[in-house]
Amino acid sequence: MSGxxxxxxxxxLAAGLGQRMRPLSDSKPxxxxxxxxxxxxxxxxxxxxxAGVGECVVNVHHLAPLMERHLxxxxxxxxxxxxxxxxxxxxxxxxxxxxxxxxxxxxxANCDALWLDGPRPMLKRxxxxxxxxxxxxxxxxxxxxxxxxxxxxxxxxxxxxxxxxRRRKETIAPFVYAGAQILTPALFKTAPEGPFSLRLLYxxxxxxxxxxxxxxxxxxxxxxxxxxxxxxxxxxxxRPRQSISP
Numbered sequence: 001m002s003g004x005x006x007x008x009x010x011x012x013l014a015a016g017l018g019q020r021m022r023p024l025s026d027s028k029p030x031x032x033x034x035x036x037x038x039x040x041x042x043x044x045x046x047x048x049x050x051a052g053v054g055e056c057v058v059n060v061h062h063l064a065p066l067m068e069r070h071l072x073x074x075x076x077x078x079x080x081x082x083x084x085x086x087x088x089x090x091x092x093x094x095x096x097x098x099x100x101x102x103x104x105x106x107x108x109a110n111c112d113a114l115w116l117d118g119p120r121p122m123l124k125r126x127x128x129x130x131x132x133x134x135x136x137x138x139x140x141x142x143x144x145x146x147x148x149x150x151x152x153x154x155x156x157x158x159x160x161x162x163x164x165x166r167r168r169k170e171t172i173a174p175f176v177y178a179g180a181q182i183l184t185p186a187l188f189k190t191a192p193e194g195p196f197s198l199r200l201l202y203x204x205x206x207x208x209x210x211x212x213x214x215x216x217x218x219x220x221x222x223x224x225x226x227x228x229x230x231x232x233x234x235x236x237x238x239r240p241r242q243s244i245s246p
Contacts, residue, residue: 001202004173005127006052006053006123007127007182008052008053008054008055009054009055009056009057009102009104009106009107010048010053010056010059010075010098010107010109011054011059011075011093011101011106012044012048012056012057012058012110012111013059013090013094013108013109013110013111014029014030014031014059014060014067014110014111015057015059015060015087015088015093015160015235016061016062016087017062017080017120018029018062020031020135020224021033021224021225022226024039024109024226025028025136026135028063028066028111029041029060029062029066030062030111031058033112034065035223035229035230035232035233035236036233039070040114041067041111042074042112042113043122044111045058045074045077047123048077048109048123049077050246051123051127051184052075053107054078054163055100056077056078056079056080057079057080057082057100057101058078058080058087059082059083059084059093060081060082060084061079061083061085061086061087080100082096082097082100086195088195088196089195089197090197090198090199091129091196091199091201091226092193092194092195092196094108094183094188094198095191099208101185101229102185103144103186105130105132105182105183105184106182106183107123107194108153108180108183108198109180109181110180112179113178113179113180113220113221113222113223114121114223114232115140115178115216115220116220118216118218118224119132122140122180122216122217122218123180126138126180126182126214126216127182129162129214134139134212135205135206135210135211135212136184136186136201136205136210137181137182137183137187137201137202137210137211137215138162138181138212138214139156139177139178139181139202139213139214140141140177140178140179140181140213141155141164141175141176141178141213141216142175142176142215142216142220143174143175143176143215144175144176146167146220147178148219148220148222148232148235149223149224149232150176150178150222153167153171153172153173154172154173154211155167155171155173155175155176155177156175156176156177158173158174158175158215161212162212162213163209164202164211164212165206166199166202166206171189175213175215176222178216187201221235221236229243
């Protein structure tokens, strides 16, 4: 893969209700819950900024005024808000934000995943692996056997060249989607209106042979419950703060 210039725009998905994070999310959005002294949202934005992203869209819904006040204190990257009067889910949220994301490939990050980079920064590896001539979506994947805080049956099988096949029922897949990706606006050409999951578009891209993955070579933590916050903080104890990525 020849790779493309590193995307200069990104979106962080932060509009969810955070129901599994209750009671912590009763008084603040899940994205503003802190792990090891920094909010999940700021961790995501910090690393996107470090990777060279200049503009970032953040979707807001649950306790939106708290998100707005928090983000008003940031100076970089430039933040643009995408307000959702009703929850649009992952796919609908990104589709609504497309006018703010431009016509080039862009990063999308979940705010409930933390990663530690391997030998090279993950976001730069992802950009280097992305080939728009072959791909509509490139997903970061992490091996199930070392995925902290994830208790599902996995998400994808991956071939030697990175092509993905989603896990079917009654099977266990070796990789979990790890909450970071590069998408093209073309992926949304046939997207429906209203709320829908990005998984719908992944399945379409898979059928067209344009869904690919990249294996993460560092550590990965899913932070979706109060128990996961405590467990992740315990696992990260003693690590230099600058080494902890969203």
